[in-house]
Amino acid sequence: MANIEKSHIIDKNKLSGEFYFASILQEAYACGVLDKSDIENIQVQCIEFLAYKVERYNSGESSSIRVEAAENIMKSNLYTIGVYLKSLPDVGCAVDELKIAKVPEMYEKGRKLIDIKFRTTEHIYKLAQKNRVATLNYTYNATLSGDGIGLFFKSYNPDYEAHECGGSIDYQLCNPVIDLAGVEFIQKYLESLFLENEFCKNFEAIDIHHLLCGYDEGYKDLLINVFEQVLVGTLGCSLMKRNVMKLDILEDEAWYLQSELSKDEDYLIALKISKAAEEVIEELSITNLALSGYIEESLPKITSNIVHAVRTNTLMKVFVTKVNPDLRPRIEFSTGVKMDDEEYRKLIDELTTCRYSSDKLALIKEKVRSFADIEDVLFDAFLSKREVFVLLNSFQDIEIALLIKRHPFSTDIEAVDLSETEQTLRLYLKEYIRRLAEDRKERIFELVRQLIDE
Amino acid sequence: MLFEIMNMSSSLVQKQAVAEIEKCNDFTVRFGLVLSHSDAAQLVETRTFALKTSGRIEFGGGVIHKLIWAFCDSPYISMNNYTEILHELTEMFYFYKNETLDLMSDDDLIKFMKDSFDGKCHGSLELLAGRELANMARNLRCGYATNYSEDMAYDEEDDDGEY
Numbered sequence: 001m002a003n004i005e006k007s008h009i010i011d012k013n014k015l016s017g018e019f020y021f022a023s024i025l026q027e028a029y030a031c032g033v034l035d036k037s038d039i040e041n042i043q044v045q046c047i048e049f050l051a052y053k054v055e056r057y058n059s060g061e062s063s064s065i066r067v068e069a070a071e072n073i074m075k076s077n078l079y080t081i082g083v084y085l086k087s088l089p090d091v092g093c094a095v096d097e098l099k100i101a102k103v104p105e106m107y108e109k110g111r112k113l114i115d116i117k118f119r120t121t122e123h124i125y126k127l128a129q130k131n132r133v134a135t136l137n138y139t140y141n142a143t144l145s146g147d148g149i150g151l152f153f154k155s156y157n158p159d160y161e162a163h164e165c166g167g168s169i170d171y172q173l174c175n176p177v178i179d180l181a182g183v184e185f186i187q188k189y190l191e192s193l194f195l196e197n198e199f200c201k202n203f204e205a206i207d208i209h210h211l212l213c214g215y216d217e218g219y220k221d222l223l224i225n226v227f228e229q230v231l232v233g234t235l236g237c238s239l240m241k242r243n244v245m246k247l248d249i250l251e252d253e254a255w256y257l258q259s260e261l262s263k264d265e266d267y268l269i270a271l272k273i274s275k276a277a278e279e280v281i282e283e284l285s286i287t288n289l290a291l292s293g294y295i296e297e298s299l300p301k302i303t304s305n306i307v308h309a310v311r312t313n314t315l316m317k318v319f320v321t322k323v324n325p326d327l328r329p330r331i332e333f334s335t336g337v338k339m340d341d342e343e344y345r346k347l348i349d350e351l352t353t354c355r356y357s358s359d360k361l362a363l364i365k366e367k368v369r370s371f372a373d374i375e376d377v378l379f380d381a382f383l384s385k386r387e388v389f390v391l392l393n394s395f396q397d398i399e400i401a402l403l404i405k406r407h408p409f410s411t412d413i414e415a416v417d418l419s420e421t422e423q424t425l426r427l428y429l430k431e432y433i434r435r436l437a438e439d440r441k442e443r444i445f446e447l448v449r450q451l452i453d454e
Numbered sequence: 455m456l457f458e459i460m461n462m463s464s465s466l467v468q469k470q471a472v473a474e475i476e477k478c479n480d481f482t483v484r485f486g487l488v489l490s491h492s493d494a495a496q497l498v499e500t501r502t503f504a505l506k507t508s509g510r511i512e513f514g515g516g517v518i519h520k521l522i523w524a525f526c527d528s529p530y531i532s533m534n535n536y537t538e539i540l541h542e543l544t545e546m547f548y549f550y551k552n553e554t555l556d557l558m559s560d561d562d563l564i565k566f567m568k569d570s571f572d573g574k575c576h577g578s579l580e581l582l583a584g585r586e587l588a589n590m591a592r593n594l595r596c597g598y599a600t601n602y603s604e605d606m607a608y609d610e611e612d613d614d615g616e617y
Contacts, residue, residue: 051513061559064505064512064551 009033010091017179018163020082028095038099045103050074052104057160072161077107079163079182083117084110114158114183121187122153128194134205135212136220143171144193152186174228174298195294196227202284203230203247207322211247214320229320231280231295232302236319238276244283247322254316261310269310270303331450333402336370344373351381361390371399375406379421388428397440401447403429467514471498474519482526486533489522493537500541504548517560518544524568530577542579543567546587553591558600566590566600 009031016023025042028034053073054065084106085094097106132144142148152167163182169189174196177188200208208226211233212219233247240253261269277299281292309318338344347367354360360383368374378388392400407422409430418426433441475494482488489497501516521543525531531539550563558566567582575581593602 054513058556061561062551062556063514063517063560064510064548066552066556067509067511070511 010095012091015091017086017184018181019078020086021078022082024082024085024091024094025098028098033095034098042098042103046074046077049077049103049107053077053160076158076160076162076164080110080114080158081106082110083113083162083182083184087113111158111162114162117183117187118153118156118158121183121190124187124190124194125149125153128190128197131194131197131201133197133200133208133226135208135226137171137212137222137224137226138220139170139172139223140226143169149186149190156183158183170223172223172225174225174231174301175294191290192294195288195291196225198288198291199227199284199286199295200230202286203245207245207247210322210324211320213325214323217323217325228298228302231298232306232318233320234280234284235273235276235302235306238279238283239272244280249319249321251316251321254319254321257319258310258313258315261306261315262313266307269307273303273306274299329450330452331398331447332452333371333398335372335375335402338370338372338376339368343367344376348377348380351377351383357384357387357390360387364391365394371402375403378425385428385431388425389432392429392432397444398447400433401444401451404433404444404448405451468495468498468502470514471501471516471518474516475522478519478522478526482522485526485531487526487531487536488533489537489540497537497540497544500544501548504545508548508552510548510551517547517564520560520564521547524564525571528568528572528577530572539579542583546579546583549583550587550591553587554594557594 010024010027010033014023014027025034025039029036029039050070050073054070057069057073058065081103085097088094088097129144133140135141147168148171149167149169152165155166157164165182165185167186171193173189173192175192177185177192180188208230212224212226212229215224215229216222230247233249234244236249236254236257237244237247239257240249242248242253261272264272277295281295286292286295306315306318309315339347347363350363351360354363360381364374364377364381368377374391377383378391383391395403407426407429409426433444436444472491472494475489475497476491479488497518498516501512501518505512518540521540525539525543547563547567551558551560554563567587570586571577571579571582574586589603590600593600
């Protein structure tokens with residue numbers, strides 16, 4: 001009965017998941033469940049325990065330690081105790097434990113729990129790797145690899161850095177993990193990732209690939225969440241009463257949804273999306289409660305995106321149409337055979353000593369026979385901007401497209417790594433393209449997309 | 455913050471440290487070196503200051519009594535300069551704990567200080583801090599042996615006859 005009262009006194013929502021121990025002390029003190037002497041007693045015990053841990057940390061060889069290192073050890077100790085307190089049935093039990101138990105005892109219990117959590121997390125990692133989605137997305141693959149989240153299992157130090165979560169985690173979940181640290185964070189992250197994978201496993205990898213290409217053909221380099229895109233795709237299909245399995249929604253249908261949903265109030269749109277999600281769960285025969293719960297958890301964010309898109313008339317950017325990039329014609333361009341080095345050196349000597357632009361261009365036209373050589377000449381012959389422009393005027397669209405493909409316009413930051421001549425060429429090319437007629441520009445950029453990467 | 459570990463220099467810890475230092479008198483008296491209660495208290499204050507400036511904390515009595523035990527038989531220390539030298543050594547010790555990146559244990563650092571003070575430095579604290587300890591710390595950070603010096607490297611090259 002007393003526990004129930006204490007649990008009611010302390011507001012559970014005010015407790016931090018990351019700094020559980022400190023927050024429960026603060027709340028218990030604020031509510032009068034723990035008095036000043038209780039808090040001081042716990043503080044003294046914590047300091048004494050820190051002294052013990054520091055001695056172990058230094059292997060008894062040093063009596064002093066850097067403040068940052070000691071603070072880190074203290075955080076680790078508090079985190080470990082917090083893990084134990086969280087494992088108790090309710091906040092009331094945790095407060096009782098704080099009154100009775102000694103800090104080292106609570107730490108030891110927390111430490112054992114961390115070991116168990118670590119092993120569980122390792123198991124979930126293996127499961128998440130096993131049901132991974134076959135996708136080209138770089139951050140997804142890198143995070144799941146041994147050099148990503150796998151690093152955590154190699155570097156985790158539960159004795160002195162239990163609150164740290166090493167490992168490289170760049171992939172963003174649909175529902176980000178917040179208010180957790182250490183092994184608890186990694187466990188929650190991997191559980192969520194496993195559920196996301198589980199959902200995506202209902203679809204063919206090629207369909208997901210085409211859907212993501214519809215979102216952006218360069219999706220492999222984007223920080224996107226695969227699950228979110230797939231879930232939105234299924235919601236679009238469900239709203240259009242189509243089979244969700246193919247993730248296929250046409251552009252006209254997205255327009256239709258735009259016009260239909262724009263008539264509704266926000267709460268009605270939310271209701272329709274919630275209903276569509278239920279239909280998706282039913283159609284995919286999802287019986288895993290954790291997964292259906294995760295989908296529900298994702299809906300507020302997705303609904304908000306959809307409502308915003310409806311109001312800004314951009315729903316077709318949310319409900320994207322699948323794109324198969326392989327259906328686009330591909331062009332392979334051979335740059336030809338380069339001329340003999342001696343001959344090329346002679347040509348460059350002649351070009352650099354030549355006074356008149358017309359003579360230079362005539363010389364290039366006469367001697368240069370391949371694209372590979374003309375590219376070199378653009379770099380080595382110190383041509384003026386006007387000369388480069390005249391030379392580019394004689395190029396066909398495909399040759400200009402190839403130049404753009406091989407020397408894309410970089411941002412100023414990227415350009416820092418380039419040589420001066422490369423920077424100059426890219427700058428001239430950019431200006432030349434800017435001056436072209438719109439239809440020719442479009443034609444050239446279409447060719448750039450069709451050119452096969454070398 | 456509930457657990458502000460920088461504010462741990464409680465009076466209890468200070469008293470314990472002073473008592474430890476005073477206890478050393480039993481041993482150092484044979485070398486004619488004795489610290490009064492106020493000397494001991496001032497040394498503890500110096501330790502607290504040195505810890506604070508070097509961004510370190512210490513649990514328990516600290517290293518002053520170890521410094522006393524190591525240095526009391528030095529031929530360069532007498533009652534005239536005893537407390538002054540201990541203050542300097544205490545500050546030096548914590549400074550070089552940081553400079554050596556904690557790669558050296560307390561005992562090894564104190565031994566190095568004592569050997570250098572009595573040996574190459576001939577009782578000069580300036581040489582100890584500015585030359586011997588600085589060189590040793592640099593060597594440790596660069597991965598050389600603690601007694602490595604560039605002169606030694608040149609000597610070796612001369613022996614090989616290559617230069």
